[in-house]
Each structure stands twice: as C-alpha cells, then as structure tokens.
Amino acid sequence: MHIPFRKMHGLGNDFVVIDARVRALAMTARRAAALADRKTGIGCDQLIVLEPSDSADVRMRIFNPDGGEVESCGNASRAVGLLLADERGGETRIETLGGTIVAKAGTNGISVAMGRPRFGWDEIPLAYAMDTLTMPVGWEDLVEPVAVNVGNPHVVFFVPDTHAVDLARLGPLIETDPLFPRRINVNVATLTGPDAIALRVWERGAGLTRACGTGACATAIAAMRRRLTGRKVTVTLPGGPLAIEWDDTDEIVMTGPAATSFEGTFAEDDYPA
Structure with a gap:
C-alpha cells in the first residue's frame, strides 16, 4: 500500500504531512523516526499526522525526528491551516496534545490562535517550585x-x-x-x-x-x-x-507564511511500525 504525503514548510521548518482521516495509519516512534530521517527516509523536522477529531475539525499529531510525540508546533499549525483552508472555508479548528487552536488564512499568511500561555512552575512543568519570570538557575x-x-x-x-x-x-x-x-x-x-x-x-x-x-x-x-x-x-x-x-x-496570535514544497507517496511496508 502506498501512502500519500505532502512536504510543507514554515520559514524553512519542514514537515511531512500525512492525511490519515480516511484511512488510518498506525504511527509509532519507530515509523516516525524512519520517515523523518533525511538520508534513508523522506526527511523533515517534524512528522505530522492528521486524524479525525471528536472536538475539532481535525486532530494533529506531531512527531519529532527522534520519534517522540510532542504537544504543539506553531509552524506546523500554519501548514495545516494552509492545507485545509479551502476545505474548511479559511478557518480550521485543530486539536493537539497541547490544546485546541484555530488557524485562519489571510492576506498576510496564516494566523493561528495558539491559546493562553501558562506560567505556573507545575504547568511548565519544572521539577520543583520556583519563580518562572526570573528563574534562579x-x-x-x-x-x-x-x-x-x-x-x-x-x-x-x-x-x-x-x-x-x-x-x-x-x-x-x-x-x-x-x-x-x-x-x-x-x-x-x-x-x-x-x-x-x-x-x-x-x-x-x-x-x-x-x-x-x-x-x-x-x-x-x-x-x-x-x-x-x-x-x-x-x-x-x-x-x-x-x-x-x-x-x-x-490569547497568543501568531501570523506568518506556510508553503507546500512537493507531494509524493511512500510504501507502507518500507517503514514498518
């Protein structure tokens, strides 16, 4: 089975975006790291998997090159906002591990409402309590x-x-x-x-x-x-x-560009989960 993907970037921070909303694709740390490898895979800073969401228009999963899944990625949020702009009428609600964000396409690029910042030491989180405005370290x-x-x-x-x-x-x-x-x-x-x-x-x-x-x-x-x-x-x-x-x-609102570099497919069996 060949899986389609889109290579995208925001200011050179590049992503492999896989739309798994119709046909699910099992994503593990092993498979994500293999796809992100720049010598033996497709190559990217983050691998993005789009899945159905019960609370938003789409669920965005984000994997770093080491295979670890992370909560949020601002540049990828703009890329997904661009990708789904026509489908969603210019505004897309995106579920992430870090919370639900909203991406809007505009004349100045893609704006993303990233949610509210958190400052509590246990919200960062830190290992123990301290002032987060001027950390004594x-x-x-x-x-x-x-x-x-x-x-x-x-x-x-x-x-x-x-x-x-x-x-x-x-x-x-x-x-x-x-x-x-x-x-x-x-x-x-x-x-x-x-x-x-x-x-x-x-x-x-x-x-x-x-x-x-x-x-x-x-x-x-x-x-x-x-x-x-x-x-x-x-x-x-x-x-x-x-x-x-x-x-x-x-709310934090971030505005900037996003672009598609190319599209392609990969053989699912070449990157085992």
Missing part, C-alpha cells in the same frame, strides 16, 4: 531565563548576541536537565528594536532549527512579561520573521 553564561508553556514547554534567555551562544552545545544540556521532567525547548533572544526580537531555538527532540513557531510565541510572551516590548512584536528567526500578538483575551 543558569548554565554557564545563560542565566535567569523565563519559563512559559505555550502548548509545549520553553525557557527563554535574553542575551546581547544570539550568535555568540554555542547553542548546539548548551541546548542539549539544558533540554535534558533534571529540572525539566518533560525536557524543554531552549530559546536565546536579543532585542533588536522597540518591538523586535532576534531568536535562535534548540528544539526538544529536534535540535537547531531554522524556525520554531512556539519558540517565537514563548519568547514574545517572555519579553512582554518582563516589559521589554509591547503586546505586538516581530520575532525574526534564521528562516524569517513571525508576527506575535498577545491580545486582550489573553
């Missing part, structure tokens, strides 16, 4: 981060120069620190203007990436909480900019 020169859960967990470090941080080395150390029982996404950010932020991200289970939508949301919220910016900011990642707003209803 550090790893070498990276100190006193902000912790926020935007559907998945993040720590944000504000630094003078994001490129001066050896994120490839420090990212995995922080990600797997016992302080974070579900591991953590690691963001290093620099203010570049009154409402402008430059950002690099080490993604939990994926590593360095050109763009991370939830990282952009978490970083924007961290800057707003520390009163470093207003409630609307532009976050520029290596792959390009995203517009982030924390609106009057406490």
Whole structure:
C-alpha cells in the first residue's frame, strides 16, 4: 500500500504531512523516526499526522525526528491551516496534545490562535517550585531565563548576541536537565528594536532549527512579561520573521507564511511500525 504525503514548510521548518482521516495509519516512534530521517527516509523536522477529531475539525499529531510525540508546533499549525483552508472555508479548528487552536488564512499568511500561555512552575512543568519570570538557575553564561508553556514547554534567555551562544552545545544540556521532567525547548533572544526580537531555538527532540513557531510565541510572551516590548512584536528567526500578538483575551496570535514544497507517496511496508 502506498501512502500519500505532502512536504510543507514554515520559514524553512519542514514537515511531512500525512492525511490519515480516511484511512488510518498506525504511527509509532519507530515509523516516525524512519520517515523523518533525511538520508534513508523522506526527511523533515517534524512528522505530522492528521486524524479525525471528536472536538475539532481535525486532530494533529506531531512527531519529532527522534520519534517522540510532542504537544504543539506553531509552524506546523500554519501548514495545516494552509492545507485545509479551502476545505474548511479559511478557518480550521485543530486539536493537539497541547490544546485546541484555530488557524485562519489571510492576506498576510496564516494566523493561528495558539491559546493562553501558562506560567505556573507545575504547568511548565519544572521539577520543583520556583519563580518562572526570573528563574534562579543558569548554565554557564545563560542565566535567569523565563519559563512559559505555550502548548509545549520553553525557557527563554535574553542575551546581547544570539550568535555568540554555542547553542548546539548548551541546548542539549539544558533540554535534558533534571529540572525539566518533560525536557524543554531552549530559546536565546536579543532585542533588536522597540518591538523586535532576534531568536535562535534548540528544539526538544529536534535540535537547531531554522524556525520554531512556539519558540517565537514563548519568547514574545517572555519579553512582554518582563516589559521589554509591547503586546505586538516581530520575532525574526534564521528562516524569517513571525508576527506575535498577545491580545486582550489573553490569547497568543501568531501570523506568518506556510508553503507546500512537493507531494509524493511512500510504501507502507518500507517503514514498518
């Protein structure tokens, strides 16, 4: 049996999207990791499986290249919003492990209402109680981060120069620190203007990436909480900019591009579950 897929990306953060709403496809960590492998599989930053939902228009499952299933992915949410825009009349309610979000197609790209941020130490979660606005912890020169859960967990470090941080080395150390029982996404950010932020991200289970939508949301919220910016900011990642707003209803709204790269099929038996 050959399974159709669509290769999509948001600012270079790329996905293999499989629509399993009509014909179910068993997805395991083994199969997800094999499909995500860039040398022996299709290759992607995340594998996305669309399934029927009892509470929304579609259920989106998200698998990292290591095969682990995660709660949320902002760039993938925009890709799914684009994919289903015509089918759903421009607005799609998407069920994720991190909560239900809403994607809307517009003239400026795809906007996604990502839900409300969470700040409690047990909502991140952390291993023990502490202030999440200025955490009394550090790893070498990276100190006193902000912790926020935007559907998945993040720590944000504000630094003078994001490129001066050896994120490839420090990212995995922080990600797997016992302080974070579900591991953590690691963001290093620099203010570049009154409402402008430059950002690099080490993604939990994926590593360095050109763009991370939830990282952009978490970083924007961290800057707003520390009163470093207003409630609307532009976050520029290596792959390009995203517009982030924390609106009057406490919702995070992320707006940016998404695109289809190509379509194809793979033989189900080539990637056993």
